[in-house]
Amino acid sequence: MNPIPYGRQDIRPDDLQAVLASLQSDYLTQGPKIAEFETAFAQYIGAPYAVAVANGTAALHLSVLALGLNPGDYVVTSPLTFAASGNCALYAGAHVLFAETDAYGSIRPDAVQALFDQYGSKIKGIIPVDFAGRPADLPALKKIANAYGAWMLEDACHAPGAQRSGDSKFRCGDGSLADAAIFSFHPVKHIACGEGGMITTSNPEVHQRLLVLRTHGITRDQHRFTNPASLADSSLSDSDPYPLWYMEMQELGYNYRLTDMQAALGLSQLNRAEENLIRRKEIARFYHAALSGVGDLQLPHADSPSETEDHAWHLYVVRTQKRKALYDYLREHHIFAQVHYFPLHLMPHYRTSFGYGPGLCPQAERFYSECLSIPMYPSLSQEQLSYVVDAIRAFFDQTPTNS
Ligand SMILES: Cc1ncc(COP(=O)(O)O)c(C=O)c1O
Known part of the structure; x- marks a missing residue:
């Protein structure tokens, strides 16, 4: 018997064709496949918006920034997770608290409540993990988050397509409970892009902020520019539209973009x-x-x-x-x-x-x-x-x- 790993990507001829077509196209990065993948993924998950990024770790990092995590703040996450679920808060200069888990490896709402009893509104966010693909108890965690004005970022890397049925129905990452959710397209995950990640949200402001943070904090949207048009070219008056080459870096962002080749692979994988x-x-x-x-x-x-x-x-x-x-x-x-x-x-x-x-x-x-x-x-x-x-x-x- 050949070696049997615990997890493995599933690459088929359609996937190869999709990547080949992308390589032969005009775009290798940030071409049309990115938006197509985002739209199709948002639809699959049932979320209004999706933003494709370089990997699941980048998705976590950008999400905590977009949700407003600052140095000195606290977040609560699970001890039973990959390092990135906590590290994203460390990148932002925040402290990480760990809540006790239940028999299936998910954080227990009563343990999260006990941390809020101790730290109060110093805790700005909860990062539950849908461990192994089983939805975390988002309804109970949402109640706690709401009581303290905290946000909830669902680490749904294990859980594309998971849901909870019954009275408090939701689908992981659908934006109905968590303020944002993140996914990874690492090869052992459900959808493999080599490296890749996605953030879903139902909040239009968070969506906009993620788009800007993903690419250096730069916007090309004229309606958002703050410099006068004349600064962009001294021959322009402030009433003139800005020159076409002009873009603004308005805050410190990152290069966390997914490539078009990876998005083509992700789209093809999403079909299955x-x-x-x-x-x-x-x-x-x-x-x-x-x-x-x-x-x-x-x-x-x-x-x-x-x-x-x-x-x-x-x-x-x-x-x-x-x-x-x-x-x-x-x-x-x-x-x-x-x-x-x-x-x-x-x-x-x-x-x-x-x-x-x-x-x-x-x-x-x-x-x-x-x-x-x-x-x-x-x-x-x-x-x-x-x-x-x-x-x-x-x-x-x-x-x-x-x-
Ligand atoms: C629960 C969890 N969160 C975050 C990540 C980070 O994702 P990536 O490896 O794409 O950066 C992973 C992937 O290993 C994960 O399993």
Whole structure:
């Protein structure tokens, strides 16, 4: 059996054609594919606006700036996430607080509330993560954010196409609860652009600010210019329109642009987003059925069919007391599982910057010590899936639970 990674991009002939056509076009960066990708992605997610950027980290950074994070402010995020969910606040000179997580790795609203009780309106924003593709409890978090005038930035990197049904319905990133949401197009994510990211929002001012910040803080919109026309060319009077070459840098921005080639790939991948999401759900159902009752494995929501359907299944995270031994056993059998995540508050940079240490978020730390992400991606064949399941069963057969 060839090596089976925990996640993998799905590139097909259509994708190759799309990139080739883009390379043969007049534009390599900021051409028509960017706007096409933004429009199609906004439609897929159900958000009014989308802004394409260089990667998910840039999406987080620009979003906190557009939402108004300043040096000395505080934000709350999850300890069970990729470093970028906290780092974006550090880029802006802010402090990062970590809220305790629930059994599935999402921040608990009561833990977020406790941080607001302590820090009050010093906290300017909450950055919940839709961990593994399961929507965070945005309705409860939104109530807390509203009570303190804080914004909410949803890190939906794992969750394109995820939703919550029932009374408090929403679709991840749709702008109905969070002020902005971000996505990544890193190869292991649902849509792969190599590198790439997207910000969605329903707020037109945030949208405008993101467009300007994405490209150096420069605007080409005459209606927004603040310099007199005569400064742009001394032969012009202030009543003349500005010369066509003129643009203004009005604040400090960045070059966080996506290229047209990447947008072409993203658009082509987006065409299969729904089909791939259906396949991820099939795989999750297969794992639920094949692994329930095996050893001491705790499966993600095996007992909740509606959550299985609403989940985007970026990761399939099992929990076991024998995580390290299972990881090693799978590796010996060419199955490359992964751990998501080492708690962010225990990373050396956060420990030295904020004095955090073990015991800050005991449930998240316990989650880390037990979690393992087993292979989950649409192109897994039935033969590969059976091989993974057989290997996990064989491991537990030879390793009694109480050993
Ligand atoms: C939860 C989460 N947030 C942010 C990021 C950052 O995205 P990128 O790698 O595109 O910068 C990732 C990607 O690894 C992620 O998984």
